[in-house]
Amino acid sequence: MMGLTRQDFERRDAEDPLRLFRDQFHLPEGVVYLDGNSLGALPKRAQERLSRVVGEEWGEDLIRSWVLHDWIGLPERVGDKIGRLVGAGQGQVVVGDSTSVDLFKLLAAALSLRADRTVILTEQGNFPTDVYMAQGLIELLGGRHELRSVSTHELSAAIDDDTAVVMLTHVNYRTGALLDLDALTEAAHAHGALALWDLSHSVGAVPVDLDQAGADLAVGCGYKYLNGGPGAPAFVYVARHHQSAIRPALSGWMGHESPFAFEEVYRPAGGIRGLLVGTPSVLSLIALEEAVDLHLEAPMTLIRAKSKLLTQGFVDLVHQECSQSGLRLAGPEEADLRGSQVSLRHPGGYAIVQALSRQGVIGDFRTPDILRFGFAPLYLRHVDVWDAVRTLRDIMATGSWDRPEFRQRASVT
Numbered sequence: 419m420m421g422l423t424r425q426d427f428e429r430r431d432a433e434d435p436l437r438l439f440r441d442q443f444h445l446p447e448g449v450v451y452l453d454g455n456s457l458g459a460l461p462k463r464a465q466e467r468l469s470r471v472v473g474e475e476w477g478e479d480l481i482r483s484w485v486l487h488d489w490i491g492l493p494e495r496v497g498d499k500i501g502r503l504v505g506a507g508q509g510q511v512v513v514g515d516s517t518s519v520d521l522f523k524l525l526a527a528a529l530s531l532r533a534d535r536t537v538i539l540t541e542q543g544n545f546p547t548d549v550y551m552a553q554g555l556i557e558l559l560g561g562r563h564e565l566r567s568v569s570t571h572e573l574s575a576a577i578d579d580d581t582a583v584v585m586l587t588h589v590n591y592r593t594g595a596l597l598d599l600d601a602l603t604e605a606a607h608a609h610g611a612l613a614l615w616d617l618s619h620s621v622g623a624v625p626v627d628l629d630q631a632g633a634d635l636a637v638g639c640g641y642k643y644l645n646g647g648p649g650a651p652a653f654v655y656v657a658r659h660h661q662s663a664i665r666p667a668l669s670g671w672m673g674h675e676s677p678f679a680f681e682e683v684y685r686p687a688g689g690i691r692g693l694l695v696g697t698p699s700v701l702s703l704i705a706l707e708e709a710v711d712l713h714l715e716a717p718m719t720l721i722r723a724k725s726k727l728l729t730q731g732f733v734d735l736v737h738q739e740c741s742q743s744g745l746r747l748a749g750p751e752e753a754d755l756r757g758s759q760v761s762l763r764h765p766g767g768y769a770i771v772q773a774l775s776r777q778g779v780i781g782d783f784r785t786p787d788i789l790r791f792g793f794a795p796l797y798l799r800h801v802d803v804w805d806a807v808r809t810l811r812d813i814m815a816t817g818s819w820d821r822p823e824f825r826q827r828a829s830v831t
């Protein structure tokens with residue numbers, strides 16, 4: 419049987435219904451960017467709007483802009499837009515703070531909503547910040563609660579009547595494996611527990627329908643597939659039926675019912691706005707809004723279809739071109755079971771990622787041996803997949819990755 423050729427990938431590009439989106443991004447010449455799951459590319463319109471907002475709104479209108487240009491409405495407005503990408507009806511998503519801080523808010527809310535229960539259940543290998551935030555909260559609350567971590571296949575069975583909240587990341591940051599959000603939410607509810615989803619590696623790349631799944635709580639990053647820019651604020655989702663029962667743990671003035679009344683006593687705003695804490699990061703929210711608006715122009719079914727074709731193309735090509743390289747697939751073989759990411763394993767993973775980057779193929783490394791490649795369907799071409807794997811093949815075949823300069827660890831990997 420004939421193997422895959424570059425022409426096959428060119429044909430996929432010609433047939434790609436999303437191909438025109440690439441031109442909406444600033445992408446450096448000669449780079450194949452497979453790290454949009456860490457930091458999304460720059461949408462040209464975000465750059466343009468930012469420079470307008472800085473010059474005109476900040477520069478000229480100054481503090482009047484909070485009202486004049488509705489800066490104050492950004493967290494809710496952008497929240498509702500992100501809500502459309504994750505199946506959340508209006509008034510359930512708000513944007514602000516980091517994913518870590520938002521996790522803290524939601525874990526605290528979950529433990530107070532299920533005050534008679536003591537367990538936060540999670541998956542072994544969940545992203546460290548999710549685990550750390552739970553550990554810190556448990557300590558703060560006096561150690562009465564327990565964080566229980568189990569393997570993926572034990573999750574459903576581990577939910578019991580002590581479980582207050584099941585805290586899971588939809589797409590695993592290391593392997594790209596996708597959890598069944600609907601089934602696990604249902605399993606949590608069957609025992610009266612809440613379901614808290616971290617959608618950092620899903621939003622903008624994998625279809626999610628929080629309302630339909632009956633999810634209780636969710637968070638997600640703004641700077642990965644959403645392309646909101648470095649350190650973009652995160653989003654938080656609280657299902658409407660929980661909102662009035664939550665007393666925010668971080669009782670900042672922006673979540674007060676009436677911030678500019680400057681009252682002596684905290685009174686939480688009703689609804690999702692109560693999850694806000696301090697002054698919104700206007701410039702970051704502006705960039706994120708433009709990026710999300712662009713995303714909303716692409717149907718999620720097309721995004722997912724392209725994502726699967728990209729990741730499967732990469733997997734198939736690695737099998738075809740790199741079978742002698744010692745690289746092994748770290749995540750699922752089947753496209754339906756993964757997010758928009760493919761991970762490979764190799765003891766020399768760090769150096770290989772550095773060597774690839776030197777050749778213009780940018781992925782990233784996760785300890786101890788994971789080479790991680792993200793596939794952002796809005797700006798990647800199918801030929802990028804071909805070119806990336808051919809570069810990988812050459813690096814592995816020549817052993818050119820195996821040099822001291824590529825082993826020098828940087829502070830960010």
Ligand SMILES: Cc1ncc(COP(=O)(O)O)c(C=O)c1O
Pocket residue numbers: 516517518519545547548587591616618619639652
């Ligand atoms: C699953 C997951 N949650 C959270 C984060 C990061 O949270 P923060 O934006 O607070 O740094 C990441 C970052 O990669 C992540 O992969």
